Amino acid sequence: MAEKIVKHLSVEERASQGKECRQKTPVSSHTDWVPAADRPDPIALLEEQNQTREQDLVPVRHGRMLASPFTFYRGAAKIMAADLKDTPRAGLISQLCGDAHLSNFGVFASPERNLLFDLNDFDETLPGPFEYDVKRMSASFTIAARNNGFSKDETHDVTLTAVRAYREAMAQFAQMGDLDIWYARLSEEQLVEAIDLAAASQKGKALKKAAKGMGKKARQGLAKAHARDSLHALSKLAELVDGRYRIVSQPPIVIPARDLPASYGMSGDEVQHLIREQLRSYRATLQDDRRHLLEQFEVIDIARKVVGVGSVGTRAFIALLQGRDQQDPLFLQVKEATGSVLEDHLPKSKFRQPGERVVQGQRMMQAASDIFLGWTKGAQDNRYLYWRQLRDMKGSAVVEVMKPRGLTFYANACGWTLARAHARSGDPIAIAAYLGKSTKFDVSITDFSERYADQNDKDYQAFTEAVRTGRLEAVEGV
Template identity: 25%
Template sequence: METANIADRASSLKRMLRHQTIDAILNELDGTIMNLSREMRLEKYRKMAESPFRFFRGSAYLFYFDVTKIPFSFHTPEDKPIWIQGDLHIENFGAFQNEKGDFVFDVNDFDEGTMGSYLYDLLRMSASIALFCEAEGYTEEEQEARIHTYLKAYTDQMKRFAKGKDDPVTFYFTSENSKNPVRKLLKKLKKRRMNKLLDDYTELNDQGVRSFKWSEEIQHASEHESVMIKEAWKDYIASLDKNDQRDLSYYKIKDISKKLGSGTASIGLDRFYVLIEGDEGEHGLDDLVLEVKEVRAPIPGYFLPAGREFWEEHAHQGERVISTQKAMHHHEDPFLGYVTMEGRHFYIRERSPVKKKLKAKHIDGPQQMDEALDTMGRITAKIHARADADLADSFLTHHSEMEILKAIGSDTRRFADQISFTAMGYKRQTNADYAIFCEWLNQYENEEQ
């Protein structure tokens, strides 16, 4: 009886301490550091409360707080850092059209890009695979099998890069070299009308002038916000790569809107859409929509020992994000630029006219899940292997694929087993944390303001 009581009290104590940890991290990161208002925090937390996967997506700081304490056998040396994506999960891959006109499947979010161990990208992605598959009814054994598929693809592709069989600088996936369901997704994307984005977000007036049409998602920018963006526009154009710059008339601003309904991690950060002239096509069909997004220091940066040289070179957070995208993408967006407005950092990119996410409804069973994860594993290898000495202006002097393969060693199964074991454990921790978080949120909602 007494032993059972001790076991119950021990369980209660661990839960209480985890509750305190979650409370402290949420208050410090979202409250003190991110300076989110109570209203913004509630908006974010209510999204996170939708499911364990949404909670995982919105609590990257908790993930890094936890996993950076775990000893791993496969880290690359600290003096040979890897440029990591920083928030790699299954929904940060997608299909879109690049500036060369190719329909590609690739990583599509770079806000958390920083220097660190490649293991954190693999572990975060692997935990997301387990959570995603669990929501689709996969058993734990099936979840582990899917993680192993992803990790095998990653290590196999790294070996191909190291042996010179593939070049990470030119390696990317289209419908011609991908499997279902990615191939199907890309083929569907090709059928989309190129002016669908303009039809969705803009309209022509009686004089044939195009402007944004207003909705719950697309709102008027205030006069102050419009002036702020217009005053910074020359700085944006100056930040573009010289080879990408066009005549000033090409970047003429036609309209500005404020984008609402941001992703979970972006709540509290301003985002605008800017309609520019582009080429002078009939009915304004060559008009372009650019996204102006506020960005802050990457969450992994609070927990990973990125070198001073990296932060000195990428002191502007908008510049850091676009540099990460340029480093990891085969063909970069020619509209990638950055500005500082009112002391805040922003990056600017084209809002892709056609893009599509790979969702659970697109994946029919374990075989298609494996085919999608095989592609994602190879893309992860590509972004790690590409963002290194292969780039002409990189401060990294080593080849990431070589350092990563050295760290993994010859026993790739042992490597995959350790990552999978840790990811599955973290999935279970996430489920337990989610239950605690939902209780915490209920208390937070009922606190006196």
């Protein structure tokens, strides 16, 4: 392999690049978005995506997307990728999450067992124009705010806050050293401190009371996340039968390995052999110390488990492993990795294995990643998997119940976090120079978000009509 040549430009040269991009693609060019004249049928894009998914779960996916325009948007990354390809681009590349909507942020445990707030879904990750992630995030705030019944002004302000937080954070990262950027993170303590400062700044008893209530809920959510570990998962997902734990059957959401032969046409022995072969291949992708740790655990049971909204129908499993005794469990999540929806319109990943693409993208963007993050090739052709811990102190905000003040605070956190992820993988100096010091970029992206939210409403109506007429099958409430 040819050695990579890295150019080391001065701060002034990097800033100059950003300013040149600003001249070529003004920040105001992101306004007045309209769908392309040859825009593909959004329902056809979903049907295309469904072809490689587990067919018994496709109706479940549709049912979850049917709940609201917001849940539809969560499952429509492929549709938006097709729309983003025709939008203005400055030419500044960073590692993209690829699906940076507001529900793909949350808290989880660092290897040091501290809670961090960060991006937490990288199924679509790929290097690309930084604007793609910003637009996916900002439009999600517009759609969520509308879904929560916010006024037009409240919705506008929440979206503007998310974009402004991104721009202002990038300006801060542009002034920092490379190591300082790499080690930057949003910790549990910083989150709580920011909430307390926001509460203290409120004027009037009613506003202060509301702010304190928001802080109380946040602390409760963080405390709940601390309790979500493998031992907690054992109490929720497993049962003790004849002195051994096994995963509880909850079809169609959870189907244990003992019931999988009926779905995959394999005997029980073949399933068990496959599991062990996959585990050996997965261990080989870990660092030596982490591989040594994992080797102390044995596989007890495995099950197919439905997750998320956009991921429903891709193959996803959970594996129950046991260490020294039954009170030393480890739950791993095994998810199918397919090609990124962005690869339809951007250069293909340099990683030939989609599982490695997901893992390496996650490691690049997150402040700290799961110690058991790894990948394998599936047993069947064109099936690829990535592995990580299940419920490792993970927690997420319940966006659907947020009031304007709470969603505004959350927008600040998400905007800062996305900027940090892009600053790690891209050029924060050039991006900050492109964004500028005024609010022009914020206003331009907010305008895009409002227009895209309108289009999402139309796509959602087309989706509900497709279900009503029988073009798509949906199972709700699962």
